[in-house]
Amino acid sequence: xxxxxxxxxxxxxxxxxxxxxxxxxxxxxxxxxxxxxxxxxxxxxxxxxxxxxxxxxxxxxxxxxxxxxxxxxxxxxxxxxxxxxxxxxxxxxxxxxxxxxxxxxxxxxxxxxxxxxxxxxxxxxxxxxxxxxxxxxxxxxxxxxxxxxxxxxxxxxxxxxxxxxxxxxxxxxxxxxxxxxxxxxxxxxxxxxxxxxxxxxxxxxxxxxxxxxxxxxxxxxx
Amino acid sequence: xxxxxxxxxxxxxxxxxxxxxxxxxxxxxxxxxxxxxxxxxxxxxxxxxxxxxxxxxxxxxxxxxxxxxxxxxxxxxxxxxxxxxxxxxxxxxxxxxxxxxxxxxxxxxxxxxxxxxxxxxxxxxxxxxxxxxxxxxxxxxxxxxxxxxxxxxxxxxxxxxxxxxxxxxxxxxxxxxxxxxxxxxxxxxxxxxxxxxxxxxxxxxxxxxxxxxxxxxxxxxxxxxxxxxxxxxxxxxxxxxxxxxxxxxxxxxxxxxxxxxxxxxxxxxxxxxxxxxxx
Numbered sequence: 001x002x003x004x005x006x007x008x009x010x011x012x013x014x015x016x017x018x019x020x021x022x023x024x025x026x027x028x029x030x031x032x033x034x035x036x037x038x039x040x041x042x043x044x045x046x047x048x049x050x051x052x053x054x055x056x057x058x059x060x061x062x063x064x065x066x067x068x069x070x071x072x073x074x075x076x077x078x079x080x081x082x083x084x085x086x087x088x089x090x091x092x093x094x095x096x097x098x099x100x101x102x103x104x105x106x107x108x109x110x111x112x113x114x115x116x117x118x119x120x121x122x123x124x125x126x127x128x129x130x131x132x133x134x135x136x137x138x139x140x141x142x143x144x145x146x147x148x149x150x151x152x153x154x155x156x157x158x159x160x161x162x163x164x165x166x167x168x169x170x171x172x173x174x175x176x177x178x179x180x181x182x183x184x185x186x187x188x189x190x191x192x193x194x195x196x197x198x199x200x201x202x203x204x205x206x207x208x209x210x211x212x213x214x215x216x217x218x219x220x221x222x
Numbered sequence: 223x224x225x226x227x228x229x230x231x232x233x234x235x236x237x238x239x240x241x242x243x244x245x246x247x248x249x250x251x252x253x254x255x256x257x258x259x260x261x262x263x264x265x266x267x268x269x270x271x272x273x274x275x276x277x278x279x280x281x282x283x284x285x286x287x288x289x290x291x292x293x294x295x296x297x298x299x300x301x302x303x304x305x306x307x308x309x310x311x312x313x314x315x316x317x318x319x320x321x322x323x324x325x326x327x328x329x330x331x332x333x334x335x336x337x338x339x340x341x342x343x344x345x346x347x348x349x350x351x352x353x354x355x356x357x358x359x360x361x362x363x364x365x366x367x368x369x370x371x372x373x374x375x376x377x378x379x380x381x382x383x384x385x386x387x388x389x390x391x392x393x394x395x396x397x398x399x400x401x402x403x404x405x406x407x408x409x410x411x412x413x414x415x416x417x418x419x420x421x422x423x424x425x426x427x428x429x430x431x432x433x434x435x436x437x438x439x440x441x442x443x444x445x446x447x448x449x450x451x452x453x454x455x456x457x458x459x460x461x462x463x464x465x466x467x468x469x470x471x472x473x474x475x476x477x478x479x480x481x482x483x484x485x486x487x488x489x490x491x492x493x494x495x496x497x498x499x500x501x
Contacts, residue, residue, distance in 0.1 A: 003223050023315070030231070030308060034223040039300045046270060054280040054394065161285060162393070175394060177281035179270065182292035190301075 003033050006085060013088040016095055016122050020205040024198060028085060031194045036077055040187050043180055044074045050179030057171055064165035064176045070153060073184070077191060080146040084198070087135035087142075094131040095122050124209065133209055140202045143195055150192075157192055159184040225255050228307065235310045238317050238347045242430040246423060250307060253419045258299055262412050265405055266296045272404030279394055286390035286401045292378060295409070299416060302371040306423070309360035309367075316356040317347050349434065350441070358434055365427045368420055375417075382417055384409040 007029060014025055047069070053061045124132050150157065159181040166173045178184070229251060236244055273287045324342050349357050375382065384406040391398045403409075 004227070007223055007227065019315075019319075026311060029223050030228065030304065030311075034228065034304065035301070037224055038304075039297045043294075043297065050270060050284060052280050052284055161288060162281070175281060177284040177394075179284050180288060180291075180294075182288050183294060183297065186293055187297075 003037060006082070007033075009092075010085055010088055013092045016091060016124070017088075018124065018205055018208060020201055020208060024201040024205065025088075027194065027198060027201065028081070032077075032191065032198075033081055035187075035190070035194075036074070036081070040077070040191070041074055043183050043187055044072060046179055047072060051176065052179075053165065053170070053174050053176040055170060055174045057169055057174075060165070060167075060170040060174060061176070063167045064163070064170065064174065067165060067167050068163050068176070068178075073150075073154075073188060076146065076150060076153075080142070080195075083142040083146070084139050087138040090135045090138075091128070091132050094128055098122065098128070129209065129213060133206065136202050136206050136209070140199060140206070143199050143202070147192070147195060150188075157185070157188050159188065225259060228304070229255075232307055232310055235314045235317075238313060238349070239310075240349065240430055240433065242426055242433060246426040246430065247307075247310075249419065249423055249426065250303065254299075254416065254423075255303055257412075257415065257419075258296070258303070262299070262416070263296055265408050265412055266294060268404055269294060273401065274404075275390065275395070275399050275401040277395060277399045279396055279399075282390070282392075282395040282399060283401075285392045286388070286395065286399065289390060289392050290388050290401070290403075295375075295379070295413060298371065298375065298378075302367065302420075305367045305371075306364050309363040312360045312363075313353070313357050316353055320347060320353065350438075354434065354438060358431065361427050361431050361434070365424060365431075368424050368427070372417070372420060375413075379413070382410075382413050384413065 010025060014022055017025065048065055051061060051065045053064055055061075122128060159178060161178060161181045163176045163178065164173050165176050232247060236247055239247070269291070270287055273283065275283050275286055277283075321342050325339060328338050328342065347353060384403060386403060386406045388401050388403065389398050390401050
């Protein structure tokens with residue numbers, strides 16, 4: 001199970017999304033997952049190996065690395081991307097349940113075209129609208145939570161070049177140097193910007209769905 | 223999602239590109255992405271491990287490496303290639319939208335059988351009308367991204383050349399320290415190669431832009447001199463204009479306001495002329 005399998009699973013959900021939802025999925029896969037796999041993982045690849053402290057005291061380097069990097073950026077991004085993309089599975093489950101119900105009615109004697117049932121695009125109406133809106137809401141919440149976690153853990157989004165560490169067994173305040181801080185800051189800001197764009201797309205999609213449902217009853221009454 | 227995934231996504235767009243657009247896409251994938259993955263990544267693989275400074279001072283190595291290489295060439299090229307290839311998705315989205323509109327029209331005019339639906343999916347869209355504008359925008363964005371990245375490269379690594387020796391005196395280095403870069407000549411060769419292919423892609427994009435503008439103006443000139451030969455959309459050929467108009471009039475009286483709105487908003491669905499609104 002890797003990013004390719006996630007793409008296969010979410011590609012199916014894409015069919016029942018709005019246009020904004022499809023754009024969001026494209027941005028997620030190309031500007032976040034692909035950048036993570038192709039570029040960011042290499043930048044953070046030697047993060048512990050090349051974390052150097054100005055001391056010969058055994059264990060000091062390990063302890064200081066653990067103190068300053070409780071969870072690596074790469075792992076946090078991977079978790080964020082998984083959490084943010086899985087609410088779409090709620091929609092997939094609802095669509096599958098609706099189709100299952102229709103098939104059951106077909107077996108009980110009602111006339112329904114089975115082939116058409118497999119390929120038809122579900123309209124986002126009724127209970128599916130609620131499921132879809134909930135999935136977007138959860139996406140927004142997860143994005144916001146992870147952005148806050150990043151900010152809280154790393155005191156802002158910048159990677160400093162030098163960190164001073166005095167955890168035991170370091171003998172005194174020891175200088176520790178982070179590898180590739182500028183490149184890491186660049187990628188952190190890039191991923192933050194794309195995360196912001198995804199949040200804007202989700203909020204826009206939410207507004208679009210709410211406006212669409214409010215317009216429908218007003219059109220019916222005219 | 224990796225380069226192969228990006229290739230799958232972009233090959234779909236290829237069908238609606240011009241001939242120059244297809245050449246551009248092949249150059250991108252073979253001479254840039256493939257060279258990056260197969261060769262350049264191995265050259266830059268040990269860039270930090272083999273960056274050696276003439277000092278035992280802990281941390282001096284890291285700090286000097288970070289000072290001289292704020293962002294590695296490899297990452298910059300990866301970002302450049304992703305940003306340069308994604309404007310093509312604008313065209314893909316527009317084509318998908320147009321196909322959706324054509325399918326809706328087919329269903330409304332009573333030709334909603336699976337055979338016609340398949341034909342809509344398979345036929346190549348003509349680059350005219352609003353699709354022309356989207357296509358031109360995507361080419362302009364490509365040019366812009368290429369130029370911006372070439373400038374960034376020049377700013378970060380003046381002269382595009384990789385030096386063998388750099389002198390560093392950032393804290394905690396005790397004095398001016400000599401630092402040696404690994405494989406400088408090989409890196410210079412690949413940098414120049416990628417620069418040349420980037421320039422070739424810029425030339426191809428500019429040629430495509432010129433071709434699109436000239437073609438659109440030529441079509442406009444032809445249309446002005448011979449107004450009766452205005453072309454319709456793909457299914458305009460299949461249905462005679464009078465029959466179509468009768469069907470649409472009937473549907474307008476029978477259906478609800480949403481259909482009226484759709485057809486009113488898209489008069490081009492009935493008769494798509496090759497309008498060059500740029501000329």
